[in-house]
Amino acid sequence: MFPPAAFDVDAAMKTLVLALDLVGTFVFALSGAAAGVERRLDLFGVLVLSFAASSSGGIFRDLLIGATPPAAISDWRYLAVSLSAGVFTFFWYPAINRLRSAVLIFDGAGLAVFCVSGAQKAIFFGLDPVMAALLGMLTGIGGGMVRDVLLSDVPVVLRSDIYALAALAGAAVVVIGDALRFPSVATTCTGAALCFGLRLAAIRHGWH
Amino acid sequence: MFPPAAFDVDAAMKTLVLALDLVGTFVFALSGAAAGVERRLDLFGVLVLSFAASSSGGIFRDLLIGATPPAAISDWRYLAVSLSAGVFTFFWYPAINRLRSAVLIFDGAGLAVFCVSGAQKAIFFGLDPVMAALLGMLTGIGGGMVRDVLLSDVPVVLRSDIYALAALAGAAVVVIGDALRFPSVATTCTGAALCFGLRLAAIRHGWH
């Protein structure tokens, strides 16, 4: 009578995206908090950097497409996850520091998720394909840029091409897939995998 | 027949909040202008810093909750007050400098007003209680952060917990009071008094 399978796929997709989004938020928050601890900020400063690093990209995207209030502001789970990462980093910084390569890998996963979810949301709000791909990239890299500006540094991403290009490639897969009317589950997963693979290859081979 | 008292209280409240808001704008503008004069900017730069320090917090809040154009842009009084403070500081910097402890106290008053008015506005626009409290805090501390970023410094507030915590405490009183349906005049005054008291105690005892 009605297509339960399609519904299930949709629901599964939403759950998957939310879960990945929260993982991305967590690892980006770790990177912001670690940068704060290294600058000897105290707890509040570390928490601000956690939230800024994990949520600024999505907040920029939502402001630009007119989706106010942004998800990072209206859904408490993003805040809870980024503050948890900040508190954890503040009190157990040596543990984070030992896990640095693990954090890098999670960070790649966060970048992969954010670039595809950002592109999907921009398409949904009716943006041009090229702009949707760029907003996907911005969602992935914006948080790190704000983190660095708050610490009075030149954003790392401006010096590291491959990081942003991986995000752009992932977002482009989503946008092209959407233009060709491929199923969005498939293009989202492919885009995220491409971004993640590029990022891992860059880490392994020391590409900038 | 109809409750004139309630209306009067409301009107008195609005007038009070507007008056306090403008006082807050003035003292935050003083802090921005003083930072500009110390960096030897000329008049225009000092005025930009006055406006940025006094209005960025409210502008961020209004962009995030979707209240465009922001009050600082649509109501000329905010601009007039912040430019007056900038001109005054530019030409009579020694006087401001002598009054520094008075400025610190006014700045505490500004923080107190902005955190409660920010939280009230966020509640009015339907945000979650936790997010409303955080937006109240952001309204209080956002201007100082933009001032420091424009001067290429790490924002002072990231190094001084108590400043932001005072703002968060004041905003939290408003949000909790709203959840318990206490009258908003009472919670607004209590929240502002708590924030102001914490800030004065921190100044007196040299807490960071």
Next chain:
Amino acid sequence: MFPPAAFDVDAAMKTLVLALDLVGTFVFALSGAAAGVERRLDLFGVLVLSFAASSSGGIFRDLLIGATPPAAISDWRYLAVSLSAGVFTFFWYPAINRLRSAVLIFDGAGLAVFCVSGAQKAIFFGLDPVMAALLGMLTGIGGGMVRDVLLSDVPVVLRSDIYALAALAGAAVVVIGDALRFPSVATTCTGAALCFGLRLAAIRHGWH
């Protein structure tokens, strides 16, 4: 039967403004890209600075007046022009460097166009005259401020009064003309010419 002349003037005006807007975007993008090359950023960083320098002013204006998504995001031509300028600068930096005084002159033209088009758009969205003039100025100077903040510098415009004042003067002509109901073609051209003339005079005489 109907006023074809008026329509033609309107259409010619729109084409003129769009053409000038794209010229302004191009030269501001050149300034952002040149700043990036001087800091030895690689291609991606240079392109980000191109886009940020050419489009941030208009994006700020559009966010503040609630015109989302901003024109720089929804119209691909702005992006194409700013990326072209970035690629050109990255590969032929010596040529740009030799043309520096030409770039300064084009930059003055860009400032002139952006301040009047920004003021027109703000008036159209119903802002106060004073605020419309300031938003016109912000449209002109915002891109350079973001460029400098991303490079962790104090924005040049904070140290150079005449640059911002030229933009404010141009925007003020548009706003005053609108209040007096002068034809917008005339006020737009007069405002742009005033801003451009002030900027050229400042360059020639070394005013700051």
